[in-house]
Amino acid sequence: MDIHDLSHGVKAFMSPRGGPSFGLIQTTAGYVVVDTTSYPSVIRGCLENVEVSPSDVCLVFVTHSHTDHAGGISLFDCPVLAHKLTYQRIIKREKSKEIPNLPTEYFEDKHQRDIGGVLFEFMHTGGHTPGSSVVWLPETRVLFGGGCPKLAQRLSCPATGIFAGLKSLPGS
Numbered sequence: 121m122d123i124h125d126l127s128h129g130v131k132a133f134m135s136p137r138g139g140p141s142f143g144l145i146q147t148t149a150g151y152v153v154v155d156t157t158s159y160p161s162v163i164r165g166c167l168e169n170v171e172v173s174p175s176d177v178c179l180v181f182v183t184h185s186h187t188d189h190a191g192g193i194s195l196f197d198c199p200v201l202a203h204k205l206t207y208q209r210i211i212k213r214e215k216s217k218e219i220p221n222l223p224t225e226y227f228e229d230k231h232q233r234d235i236g237g238v239l240f241e242f243m244h245t246g247g248h249t250p251g252s253s254v255v256w257l258p259e260t261r262v263l264f265g266g267g268c269p270k271l272a273q274r275l276s277c278p279a280t281g282i283f284a285g286l287k288s289l290p291g292s
């Protein structure tokens with residue numbers, strides 16, 4: 121994967137052929153991971169490239185339920201946050217698996233959290249899936265949109281849920 125430094129301590133790992141991507145944000149409390157790729161081995165390898173261990177991660181946020189974003193959850197022992205609809209959908213799918221990829225907590229509509237001095241604003245947008253959500257970092261003005269903005273762009277479709285969510289961003 122290509123690694124992009126978006127801001128100080130904020131990286132995006134982008135698959136060059138449009139496959140699963142994820143984000144990594146450094147805080148004084150540990151790292152926050154946004155999405156987990158398709159498999160634990162894939163995200164483990166990417167984190168090794170930047171010398172981050174799964175045990176250095178203090179929170180995982182999953183933007184939506186699709187397995188190319190939620191398939192690596194089982195690598196992590198920390199809390200795993202998702203929107204309520206995503207949480208319910210993943211648990212239904214994964215509960216009978218030998219090594220399930222399970223979120224541990226959910227939010228509804230909007231959720232704001234300070235993690236190690238970095239402000240995170242989690243917002244439900246819908247659109248790509250019923251539970252699709254984004255996370256906005258107001259201090260660095262970085263938005264992790266999961267598959268939503270890219271998919272909307274590719275399809276040239278008015279993804280009203282996404283853009284309604286984005287309009288509510290402060291300063292946008």
Ligand SMILES: [Zn+2]
Binds near residue numbers: 184186248267
């Ligand atoms: Zn998806």
